Amino acid sequence: MVALTVNGTRHEIEAEPDTPLLYVLRDECHLHGAKYGCGLGQCGACTVIVGGEAVLSCVTPLLLLENKEVTTVEGLGTIEQPGPMQQAFIEEQAAQCGYCIPGMMMRAQALLGRNPAATDGEIRAHMEPNLCRCGTHMRIMAAIRRAGELMQTSGRAASADAPQRAG
Amino acid sequence: MRIARFLIIVVAMGLVGLGGFVAYAWESEIDPIDPPQRTAFDPALVKHGADLAAVGNCNVCHTAPGGKVFAGGLALPTPFGTIYATNITPDPETGIGRWSEEAFVRSMREGVDREGNHLYPAFPYDHFTRVTDEDNRALYAYLMTREPVRAETPANELPFPIDQRMVLAGWKLLFFDEGVYEADTAQSQTWNRGAYLAEGLGHCGACHSPRNALGAVRTDAHYAGGESEGWTAYALNADSPAPIPWDVDALTHYLHTGWETRHGVARGPMAPVTQNLGVLPDTEARAIATYVASVMREPTPEKRQRAEALLAAETAHPPGVQVQSAGSQTAPVLPADAQRGAAIYAAACSSCHDAGRPLPYGGLRLDHSTAMYGPTPANPINVILNGLPAPEGERGPIMPGFAGSLDDGQIVDLLAYLRSTFSDRPPWEDPGPLVARLREAGVEAGVYALDSGSAAPANPSKQETTW
Ligand code: FES
Numbered sequence: 103m104v105a106l107t108v109n110g111t112r113h114e115i116e117a118e119p120d121t122p123l124l125y126v127l128r129d130e131c132h133l134h135g136a137k138y139g140c141g142l143g144q145c146g147a148c149t150v151i152v153g154g155e156a157v158l159s160c161v162t163p164l165l166l167l168e169n170k171e172v173t174t175v176e177g178l179g180t181i182e183q184p185g186p187m188q189q190a191f192i193e194e195q196a197a198q199c200g201y202c203i204p205g206m207m208m209r210a211q212a213l214l215g216r217n218p219a220a221t222d223g224e225i226r227a228h229m230e231p232n233l234c235r236c237g238t239h240m241r242i243m244a245a246i247r248r249a250g251e252l253m254q255t256s257g258r259a260a261s262a263d264a265p266q267r268a269g
Numbered sequence: 270m271r272i273a274r275f276l277i278i279v280v281a282m283g284l285v286g287l288g289g290f291v292a293y294a295w296e297s298e299i300d301p302i303d304p305p306q307r308t309a310f311d312p313a314l315v316k317h318g319a320d321l322a323a324v325g326n327c328n329v330c331h332t333a334p335g336g337k338v339f340a341g342g343l344a345l346p347t348p349f350g351t352i353y354a355t356n357i358t359p360d361p362e363t364g365i366g367r368w369s370e371e372a373f374v375r376s377m378r379e380g381v382d383r384e385g386n387h388l389y390p391a392f393p394y395d396h397f398t399r400v401t402d403e404d405n406r407a408l409y410a411y412l413m414t415r416e417p418v419r420a421e422t423p424a425n426e427l428p429f430p431i432d433q434r435m436v437l438a439g440w441k442l443l444f445f446d447e448g449v450y451e452a453d454t455a456q457s458q459t460w461n462r463g464a465y466l467a468e469g470l471g472h473c474g475a476c477h478s479p480r481n482a483l484g485a486v487r488t489d490a491h492y493a494g495g496e497s498e499g500w501t502a503y504a505l506n507a508d509s510p511a512p513i514p515w516d517v518d519a520l521t522h523y524l525h526t527g528w529e530t531r532h533g534v535a536r537g538p539m540a541p542v543t544q545n546l547g548v549l550p551d552t553e554a555r556a557i558a559t560y561v562a563s564v565m566r567e568p569t570p571e572k573r574q575r576a577e578a579l580l581a582a583e584t585a586h587p588p589g590v591q592v593q594s595a596g597s598q599t600a601p602v603l604p605a606d607a608q609r610g611a612a613i614y615a616a617a618c619s620s621c622h623d624a625g626r627p628l629p630y631g632g633l634r635l636d637h638s639t640a641m642y643g644p645t646p647a648n649p650i651n652v653i654l655n656g657l658p659a660p661e662g663e664r665g666p667i668m669p670g671f672a673g674s675l676d677d678g679q680i681v682d683l684l685a686y687l688r689s690t691f692s693d694r695p696p697w698e699d700p701g702p703l704v705a706r707l708r709e710a711g712v713e714a715g716v717y718a719l720d721s722g723s724a725a726p727a728n729p730s731k732q733e734t735t736w
């Protein structure tokens with residue numbers, strides 16, 4: 103059994119130690135934000151935040167997560183009260199099919215959580231591992247930039263699990 | 270009285286010595302020219318120069334991250350301080366637009382700039398001195414026909430007295446052996462071509478040979494292994510740690526395409542090298558391979574035996590499953606750290622590295638990996654932390670990085686397992702501080718996008734398990 107915290111809630115998971123975090127999130131915690139794209143760490147659809155860093159949950163086994171803090175896209179806000187990253191993606195309408203978007207948001211969140219004033223160059227380099235098949239890249243870039251502005255102006259939610267913890 | 274006279278003599282001798290040294294160190298300026306017209310150069314010569322520049326890997330040092338090609342500005346950390354690569358576009362003010370061909374050839378041969386300043390050997394003129402005049406003229410034609418970019422090179426950050434370029438004359442006196450490559454008539458033409466490229470423009474020894482305390486390549490330890498940007502450059506002589514010994518064909522394939530079935534992919538600072546070599550006809554890679562293989566010599570009977578055992582195991586089982594141990598039938602009991610590492614390997618690494626999917630898209634069987642046998646764990650640490658970034662805009666191999674999910678202690682455990690399971694070498698000594706240091710350096714430290722693997726089979730998802 104492994105104990106881990108997801109979006110502020112503690113879970114005790116009964117699963118094989120090599121179970122990927124992605125399966126734990128989707129099947130045990132019933133959080134369906136993180137998506138299965140390739141299962142090989144090559145697309146970024148499954149990106150979540152562990153201890154402030156963006157990780158690919160499909161290649162992160164449960165074994166490594168004892169007592170670690172995991173944040174998924176559900177932890178960034180709620181439908182009623184979207185966090186700045188979510189707000190920015192809504193405002194910029196940055197989605198086509200939307201499959202890559204939770205992963206995009208989480209990777210961007212890891213960067214802006216450290217530095218909401220990241221430059222375009224820094225954003226591009228940081229987002230490199232995440233793929234989008236629909237070609238939404240320019241809107242995604244615009245949304246990340248806007249999220250940085252929202253974080254700076256509202257002074258809130260630079261941290262990954264604000265504004266409100268979803269369970 | 271006697272003492273005073275003695276002092277006067279000493280001071281006088283010192284002054285004469287200093288004067289002599291200054292006279293020795295003095296290099297004249299070569300007159301500036303008006304930047305030549307692009308049309309002044311023969312297109313065939315320009316093309317030849319482009320190929321040579323690829324061998325020289327010029328674009329890699331002379332381009333800053335995200336900057337214009339050849340416009341310089343890349344910070345090169347050295348044990349003595351930071352040196353900035355210069356702008357070698359034909360911009361008249363900030364580049365080499367006012368350099369005559371004579372000035373360019375002199376810089377390559379003697380390590381002196383147009384104005385007569387000695388150059389730091391971060392510019393590997395200890396190798397480039399071997400390049401022929403003819404090839405230097407082609408390189409000049411190529412560089413002078415590039416887009417001029419106005420980009421001031423930042424000032425070097427070096428302490429006194431190393432910031433005094435005059436000092437370099439002394440360095441050259443001690444370590445610099447000037448002169449064009451001389452063919453070894455006892456060897457084949459291909460071998461000589463390879464030696465000329467490897468020792469000259471290719472400057473392989475700049476990374477693959479150790480350096481002395483004053484930063485000079487040690488001629489007594491040719492290709493004995495060195496270091497580059499936080500990565501270990503493995504020995505290319507008889508001490509090559511590769512578990513499956515290299516031969517001419519394998520080296521040719523690796524140098525030309527950036528990967529080889531039983532040795533893995535070129536990564537770190539080697540990735541752009543093979544990328545550059547890949548644009549040339551593979552005869553150039555074969556020439557270099559011929560020379561390097563001869564420096565490595567024929568593998569010893571022990572090495573050959575080990576390789577045969579590994580190749581036999583290849584068809585029998587995935588590498589992570591059965592622990593190989595010299596001769597014993599039972600799997601050895603692993604120490605505690607390696608046991609924890611084994612669990613991490615099984616959960617995080619095995620699904621790719623034991624899948625039997627062929628390279629370059631599959632993970633290398635780690636019992637074939639030179640990195641497991643290396644003198645330091647720097648390369649596996651870099652790869653575990655940052656993965657292998659995919660080539661830009663092309664299909665190619667990729668490995669995800671684990672910096673976010675593995676902490677330093679977990680990486681140390683994993684290394685203990687990898688080393689004890691996949692090599693016959695003693696454990697790496699206390700890799701903890703190195704893990705912390707390389708994590709700190711992050712992707713800034715010599716992490717380059719991989720070569721495209723363009724010569725790979727067209728159906729990358731096809732599974733070809735051999736057992
Ligand atoms: S599903 Fe994890 S990277 Fe593609």
Ligand code: FES
Binds near residue numbers: 197198201234237
């Ligand atoms: S929006 Fe469809 S994959 Fe990105």
